[in-house]
Amino acid sequence: MTKTDVEAGRSKEEIPHDHLFKVTGLSSTNLEKLAKEPASDFEEAIAATQYGWHNVWLMLCTLPAFWSAVSVTSATSYIFTRAQCDIGLKLLDMGTLNSITYGGMISSALVWGFLSDTLGRRKILVWGFFCSGLVEIAAAMSQSFTMLLITQFASGFLFNGPFAVLISYLAEMHRSELRARVILLTSLFYTIANATLPLLAWATLTQDWHFRPFGDLFVIHAWNLFLLAAALVPLLSGVAFFFMPESPKFLMSRGRNDEALEIFRNIYVMNTGKPADTFPVKVLEEEKSSQQARGLAALKAGKEQMAPLFKPPYAAYLILICFTHIGCMFGSNTIRLWYPQLAAMIGAHTTENICSAIAPAQVVIDETACQPIETSLLTYLQSMVVGAGSILTYGIGGVLINRCGKKLVAGVCAILSALVIAGLPFLGTSAAMVTGIVTAALAFSSLTGASLSSITVDLFPTSLRVMAMATFLMCGRLGTITGTIAFPALIDYGCLPPFFTIATVLLSCGVACFFIPNTTMKKLE
Numbered sequence: 001m002t003k004t005d006v007e008a009g010r011s012k013e014e015i016p017h018d019h020l021f022k023v024t025g026l027s028s029t030n031l032e033k034l035a036k037e038p039a040s041d042f043e044e045a046i047a048a049t050q051y052g053w054h055n056v057w058l059m060l061c062t063l064p065a066f067w068s069a070v071s072v073t074s075a076t077s078y079i080f081t082r083a084q085c086d087i088g089l090k091l092l093d094m095g096t097l098n099s100i101t102y103g104g105m106i107s108s109a110l111v112w113g114f115l116s117d118t119l120g121r122r123k124i125l126v127w128g129f130f131c132s133g134l135v136e137i138a139a140a141m142s143q144s145f146t147m148l149l150i151t152q153f154a155s156g157f158l159f160n161g162p163f164a165v166l167i168s169y170l171a172e173m174h175r176s177e178l179r180a181r182v183i184l185l186t187s188l189f190y191t192i193a194n195a196t197l198p199l200l201a202w203a204t205l206t207q208d209w210h211f212r213p214f215g216d217l218f219v220i221h222a223w224n225l226f227l228l229a230a231a232l233v234p235l236l237s238g239v240a241f242f243f244m245p246e247s248p249k250f251l252m253s254r255g256r257n258d259e260a261l262e263i264f265r266n267i268y269v270m271n272t273g274k275p276a277d278t279f280p281v282k283v284l285e286e287e288k289s290s291q292q293a294r295g296l297a298a299l300k301a302g303k304e305q306m307a308p309l310f311k312p313p314y315a316a317y318l319i320l321i322c323f324t325h326i327g328c329m330f331g332s333n334t335i336r337l338w339y340p341q342l343a344a345m346i347g348a349h350t351t352e353n354i355c356s357a358i359a360p361a362q363v364v365i366d367e368t369a370c371q372p373i374e375t376s377l378l379t380y381l382q383s384m385v386v387g388a389g390s391i392l393t394y395g396i397g398g399v400l401i402n403r404c405g406k407k408l409v410a411g412v413c414a415i416l417s418a419l420v421i422a423g424l425p426f427l428g429t430s431a432a433m434v435t436g437i438v439t440a441a442l443a444f445s446s447l448t449g450a451s452l453s454s455i456t457v458d459l460f461p462t463s464l465r466v467m468a469m470a471t472f473l474m475c476g477r478l479g480t481i482t483g484t485i486a487f488p489a490l491i492d493y494g495c496l497p498p499f500f501t502i503a504t505v506l507l508s509c510g511v512a513c514f515f516i517p518n519t520t521m522k523k524l525e
Helices: 003-009 017-024 028-036 042-048 053-088 092-119 123-141 146-169 174-185 188-205 222-242 248-253 257-272 295-300 304-311 316-346 379-386 391-404 406-422 430-458 461-491 496-513
Strands: 215-218
Touching: 017 257, 017 304, 042 174, 042 248, 042 257, 053 092, 053 123, 053 146, 053 188, 053 222, 053 257, 053 316, 092 123, 092 146, 092 461, 123 304, 146 174, 146 430, 174 430, 188 222, 188 379, 222 461, 248 257, 295 379, 304 316, 304 461, 316 379, 316 406, 316 430, 316 461, 316 496, 379 430, 391 406, 406 430, 406 496, 430 461, 430 496, 461 496
Parallel strands: none
Antiparallel strands: none
16 A cells, blocks of 8 residues: 555545534534635624624613713812812812813823723723722812812823723624614713703702711712712723623634624624524634734734824824814813803893803902802703703604715704804893703704714724724814813903804814715724
8 A cells, every 4th residue: 555545545534423523512514514604704793693682781881881971071060069168169270170081081092092902892991980980989089179180180081991992892782784873872871961960960969968977177068979979870880891792893803703703692692592503603704813912912013003093094084083073072062061151141141142141240259258159950950951952863863874874964963053053142032042052052063973973983993993083082072172261261252252163163063074984884894
């Protein structure tokens, strides 16, 4: 027998079926089928998991996360009426506290984007929200302006990461037909937060509570309890995401297809109630097997990974989308954060229009006889109405976004918001009119922001998505800081300049939206 004959005999040997089953869990027949099975990409795999209880649980997890986004940035603006006497806040201190959280977010944007694109989504979601909640608890225990300032900065620094990851994580857990609608409809959670936070403030801040567990050295006031209640929400978010899986899209981008396939199967079982072996996808497409590094090796590869974000074509996309978001947040958050003060001014001038109410006046504060500003239920109810005004808009936008296109929805809503705000000085003749106009303006601008978030997710590949989203959110916060500082400065020049400036910026944002690439129904890269 020749050597060739021996090799031929060996090649015809068949491995026993029972041995194959012990090693692989599959029979030789199934293995042959698996070998012939075409590889499925991410979109096919996520679509095969269908829609069910896993998606419902995911949405429930995102509810406290989006609520946290409002409380972290807005809760301090509610406590000034009570805390100004307790910790000696001046007007400049109040302005600093309003902006310091956004400063912390901006300072950490690139850090979190880098970490999440190299280390994964789930870890950032769990530890980011949880640690942010711990810092918020420390802020709630503040006994001085300095302590509150430091903790608010740290809270913004920590919170920015998981929230930027959250948008990408949601997109990577839904098929293309649902992705834009889910991201848009989750913005309803902003509305819920904006509606419930004023009620929480009314329930606590109107109480004359002062607890002294350790004497006068440590006093817990009503505003401390308000901040403590708000701090529990990011803690809950971190715990909730502990039970969620890693993004299968991220795993596929790292060549970890076995782990991704196991997650797809688990989602399929939870959604359909069927056995895992009935999941139709057997093999996943190899996306990037060369990037399987973890830990320090992944961190070293981060520089090369981020480089495409600042090169064509992604650099142009990033500049354009960030420019539009700056304009959107300049208009939206400036009006939102200044509305309580505008409402108070209108309340003091019930027979005059908004331009008469915001006429510059010299405010004198007698520090020797500090008295907390008394607020009524009506003030908080007006804030609740403004916060809840986006419900109808988001519902309509969720239906139209796939039919009309994301950039069309974003552009038209930004232009409508600009027109509404431009009319505010002329139509705002009463508190009810101002509330209605501001509600409409915020509803349109919020829909623009939600559409831009969905577009950003689609424009960039998995390895760059969170970095791009972090930069996108950072630019939006720059717009917020710029707007909140510019608004009172422009009031010194009269009534029209602040509102016309905001309207012009929003109009520019709307026009810029039409130059963004069309991403409707686009598959994730």
